[in-house]
Amino acid sequence: MDKRLASAARAEVSEVLRQDRGRLLAALIHAVGDFDIAEEALSDALEAALVHWGRSGVPDNPKAWLLQVGRRRAIDRLRKAKRFRARASDITRMMEEDEAARSADADAIPDERLKLIFTCCHPALEEKSRVALTLRTVGGLSTREIARSFLDSEAAMGQRLSRAKAKIGAAGIPYAVPSRDQWDTRLQSVLIVIYLIFNEGWTASGGDAPIRDTLCSEAMFLARLMSKLAPAEPEIEALLSLMMLNWARRNARHSPGTGLVGLDEQDRSLWNGDHLDEGLSLLDMAVARGRPGPFQCQAAIQALHVVATKPDETDWAQILLLYDRLLTFHPTDVVRLNRAVALAETGALPEALASVDELAEGMEGYQPFHAARAEILRRSGHRKEALAALERAIDLSRSPDEQRWLADRQAALY
Amino acid sequence: MRYMALIYSADGTSPEYGSPEWGAFMAAYAEAGKTFNERGVFRAGEALQHTSTATSVRVRGGKTETMDGPFAETKERLGGFYLLDCRDLDEAIEMAALIPTAEIGTIEVRPVLEFGG
Structure with a gap:
């Protein structure tokens, strides 16, 4: 095997894993209707990529290649799982889609991640499982990383994830974007999960510093993804604003001598101006939509804290009103x-x-x-x-x- | 998918028979039943008599043993059920929330274990 090709293949596979794992997995779950088989098929496809790309070079559209191979491996796995009869219609449909995908524009992988997020954050799942499942499937964190951030053993976290996936299948939790009348409550459930991920990183109840930063970044990535997939939603914009306004103060929160620094004692020159600006303009955008919600209240409270040039100039009367709201x-x-x-x-x-x-x-x-x-x-x-x-x-x-x-x-x- | 909606509530929390609240409660049950039919999800549903009428039965060593009372003495008691055929869990939750006892007790929604297929 050509060494140069092999290392190019490895680099491309890890790049795809970093950038597109969630998207590929979401598309496969959509095709297969089964979390476990989709995950296994994706690993199969990535393994196959290392071999094939290492031998004959990285294809023009690596994602489309992976999706197609993943689909075929899923068909194999469904057949082996002796669920052939029950799934015969699925397999026929998948084969047809496979044909269609081959002839269609290679870039047109449908983005099914919104469905995936709503499924992982379904209120019928235990809250901690929602957080773990979202990090694993949408965020692409490994089971070990998630276990570390919760101070759980990898085995316990693995079990939690399998139980949650099993319930999705057995209880008939839909792989779907909720209907209009359920949208607001279900969206809150998703946003709360994202905010929990952020807070787990921010308040540092466990795990080491790199993992905590990973969780904060992951939460902000998920909120950005949500705002891309469901644009013009004030609560999503407000959540992102809230996290940005906190994140802006990251470097002022700790000092080498004294450890944690309270908000009113922080050196405000250490706050990140770009993050603050982004947070504030996101909040303006959200509020201008005229559909108030809990994350808008929380972001507005945070904004009043950070716009004060000195702690004693904070507009507490306004903050009090926002808490009432x-x-x-x-x-x-x-x-x-x-x-x-x-x-x-x-x-x-x-x-x-x-x-x-x-x-x-x-x-x-x-x-x-x-x-x-x-x-x-x-x-x-x-x-x-x-x-x-x-x-x-x-x-x-x-x-x-x-x-x-x-x-x-x-x-x-x- | 078929779902069993098990209706639990604590003693003395449902409106008393004959009271004005009782009438409204029953009307709400009738309304829920009507929706189940209109949506085509209704398969079966019954109310049960009080747990004081229950008899628990088990066979040990080939011998049938009976005991007065329900299997488990809990504060919230099973008072009835619906069997509903729903598109998915979201629809099952939506239907369960229409059962009036959901406001005073708890509805447990469990998918039916389907064999074969």
Whole structure:
């Protein structure tokens, strides 16, 4: 085998894996109607590519080649799986499509990724499985990478993924873009999964730095993909805006000496201006569509934080109004807690403390609750109680950076 | 695909027989049944008598043992079912959400295991 051809083949295969795995997999699942067979067929096709391209060079359209070989391998696998009778009609259809694909424009691989995303984020699947499945199939992260980011074993993550895929088939979760009347709720389910992926990377509950950055980038990639596949959706634009406005502050969030740096202590000159601009213009675009939603509220809150030139110029009254609006979409304790923090910032300390204390029962085991309560107590002059609340927050924190940050707050109170 | 919609609710949460709420509740069931027929998904459906009328049966060592009461004592009890033939899980969920008890209890949607085919 020609060494030069072989290395060109390897390079092309890894390029396709990086760029187009999700797209090819989505097209194969669409053709086969079975996640597992589609995944296996795609690996078969990639293996075949290494051999064939290494021998006779990379074809003009590598993606079309892979899709065609993948389809044929899927037909073989369906036959072997002794599901031939049940799938006879599928196979006939696939053979016809195969013929059509050969004669059609090679670039015209239909983009089925929107269906794939909606299927992976179906609310009938457990939330963690939705996140894992989306990262695996649409994002193309390996099972090992996903396991690492969740601090799970590779075996446990593999099982979770197979269970989820098995349920999609057995329970009849459709491989389809939801109908108009289900669109809004199902879209939220997808956006929440993407935001969870981002937050898993951003708040660093586990895994090492490169993996966390990968998760953030992956989330932003998925949001961009969504906005390409479903254009003019204000909630998608708002989610991307929200993530960009956070991501812009990435380099100011950590300092080598002190670890995690709070928003009001960050060196604002370290914020990335391009990301901020993009985030703000995405939000403008979203709001101008006149269809409000929860991610628009969250992005607008984030925007008010970052447009203030100094922390004490933050428009907390406006932020408070946005939290009230957000509560109409998500009447949850987490939103109520954030609202109470904003209320404290407007100067209404007794009211803020009262609304935080109302949440005590449900949020006893939630670190940010104790951290927020400590801050309000400190400002209200209740030093001892503030110290105790910080102690509880440190106990509950899973991140060393966060623990150090909380301990610094505690030290400042002595 | 055929789906079983199992209707669960806790004792005393459904409207009492004869009350004005009862009438509305039954009307909502009639409405759901009508939609199931119009959509062509209805295959079967029944309400069950209270779990206090249940008898649990098992055969051990060839001997039939009977026990008073339901198989499992849980707060939410099976009160009825529909068998629905739907396009996919999305349609099954849409139909299950029309069952009035969904607002006070829980509807478990399970696909029927199809043999052969």
